[in-house]
Amino acid sequence: MMVLNMYRFTFTLPLLLLCTLVGCEPHPFAGGTALPDGSVYSGGMENGLFHGHGKLTWPDGRTYTGEFHRGRISGLGKFDYGDGCIYEGAFRNGELHGEGRYACEENIWEGDFEQGEIRRGTVSWDNGETYTGEFQDWQPHGRGLLTTAEGTEYEGRFENGLPVNGSYRDRLGYSYRGGFEYFQYAGEGELIQPDGTMVRANFEYGEANGEGVLILPDGTGELQEQKGFFVSGRYYPSEQAWRQSEQDQRSAVEARLYSEAERLQAQFSALAPQRPGVRDVYLLAVGGDGTSPVFAKEVEWVTERLGTVFDIEQRQIKLSNGGGDKYPLATRTSIRESLKALDRIMDPEEDLLLLHLVSHGDENGDFLLAEAKVQLNDLSVADAKQWLDALEVRHQWIVVSACYSGLWKEALAGPERTIFTSAAPDRTSFGCSDDSERTWFSAALYSDALDTGVNDPAAWFAAAKQRVMEMEKEQGIEEDAYSLPQLALGREFLSWWNSPN
Known part of the structure; x- marks a missing residue:
């Protein structure tokens, strides 16, 4: 379902001047008639009263031109409020009344007005x-049809600007009939889904919850009804079936948590030793948010691609949330312990630590760590810097594909580090939707750009950045x-990288 975030333009109209000459003590002059409030009238008169066609002008810039x-x-007549808002149409006794059009900036009301407010119209x-x-009060109230910019329609009864009962239709093929709360x-x-599946139930916050009926087309034109129980839109044959499913999931999570230390140690034990005289590359790849499948898929793909240019088959640790139980969970603890394990095995002067981090990022730079049914703390830039600074290995190549990852470049940049980030400190990056295979920055960095070689980090990054901008x-x-990927290339790192092995 599409949840609409509505914007409403509301205001209070100023009362129009109800002006007569009786008791006003107007002052006639060549340009018209001046009133005590500073307004000036020019136009028809009858029996000492404004009558027929005329014009009123106020000192604050408001004007009325029309019938008296x-x-x-x-x-x-036409009333110009002097602030960009104009009403044209019928008046009665100084109020908007009858057919009219009120335009304020790019917001336009047209229809029947009564006693200063629109009652029916568009x-x-x-x-x-x-x-x-x-x-009512310039907002949808009563029967009506609201259409969003995307073509979604809400039709039925509105109260104070919000639909409360009626129907919903969108361009994806979803339709709904029933109650609403805040859209x-x-x-x-x-609810009828695009594939014809129908859900009859009580809805809360846009999802079916509690007892209800799932109606499925069987392919022959017939419909099959299945009574059951819904939780956040998911169907279960019964409430008991849902509770059993929850228990099974918790048991699986518990079993996994007890095995995490063993699984992590197995990865450490599989690491090949450092080879004296050889510039070995050790990779730590981390997929942070397990609620979005793209990150787990990217960890697999990036490791595979880097294996085409570096000898990392037995020199890699993969931590991933949301990818089943193939790899240890990506947590603050597993990331820190993995860095320590790599540091113990690497030659501090000779080898390269390559770190690839991919997840959602927060505006403060936090790297999101999430796994279904397990509450995890995120990884802050400050903690990552502290852990990396504490390592003995000098040469570190860090790639961060996440929104606002430019904050990592600002914090981690140093003479012996190279930092690639997918976005500037104040920008989001793209390609993290559930239907994506990998983030755009990683797709650009590890596809054609990688084939040009990694000997020149600046050229490799430039090729990837150009491809991201094209996408x-x-x-x-x-x-x-635009995401504006960022680069920090340490001078000492570059000198070491370009030196003979």
Whole structure:
């Protein structure tokens, strides 16, 4: 389901001047009639009252041009509020009343006005959304149809700008009929999915929960009903079946936690020793967020690709969340212990530590660590710097593919390090959706760019950065939202890297 984040333009209209000459003590002059409030009238008069076509101008820039009747603004006219908002249409006794059009910046209300407010009609907001129906206090209220910029439709009864009951349709093929709360499915309802599957249940926060019915097409045009129990939209044959599933998952998590130390030690024991006189490369690859499958897939692919240019078959540690139990979990503890294990086996002067980190990133630079059913602490830039600084191995090549990863470059850059990051400190990066095979930066870095060779780190990075910009342009991303991958190339690192083995 699409959950709509609505923007509403609300305001209070100023009361229009109800002006008569009686008791106003106007002062006629060549340019019109001046009133005590500083406004000036020019136009028709009858029996000492404004009457017929005329114009009122206020000192603050407001103007009204149109019809007057017996000293009052009544009939057809145009009111310019002087702040970019204009009403054109019918007035009665100084108020918006009858057919009219109110435009404020790029927000436009058109329809029937009564006593200064729109009651029935259409509004077009500057975010591309439209609504046709009934209004109260300038918001959708009563029967109506709201259409988002993406083509999603909410039709039914609205209260205070929000749908409360009716139907939902979107371009993906989802449709729903029932209650709403803050644009999410709520209460009794019926959801039809694009494949024809139907769910009748009570909905909470947009998902089916509790007892309900799952209706499946059987391929012959017939529908099969299955009573059951829903939890966050997932169907179970019964509440007992759900509880058993939860218990089984917790048991599996418990068993895995007890085996983590052994699994991690097995990876350490499989490491090949350092070879004197050879510049060995040792890799630590970490996939952080197990709730997004792309990161676990990337760890596998990156390791495979790096194996084409470095002899790392027995010189690698892979930590991954969300990829089953093939590798140890990526946690703060496993990352730190893996760095220590590599440091113990490597020659501090001769070998290279290559670290590849991929996950979601927070605005403060935190590297997200997450696994279903297990609550993990994230890895901060400060802690990563402390751990890496404490290693004896001097030469470190660090690649971070995560949003806001430029903060890692700023913190970790040093003369004996090379840092590649997928984004600037204030930018997000791309390619981390569930249907992606790998992040865009890693796809660029380890595909064609890797084939050009790793002898020149700056050239390797430049080729990857150029490809990322091409991908962003191809996908229609605005230039001010480009990820802007970052490079820090330590001078001593480069001198060592270019020296003979």
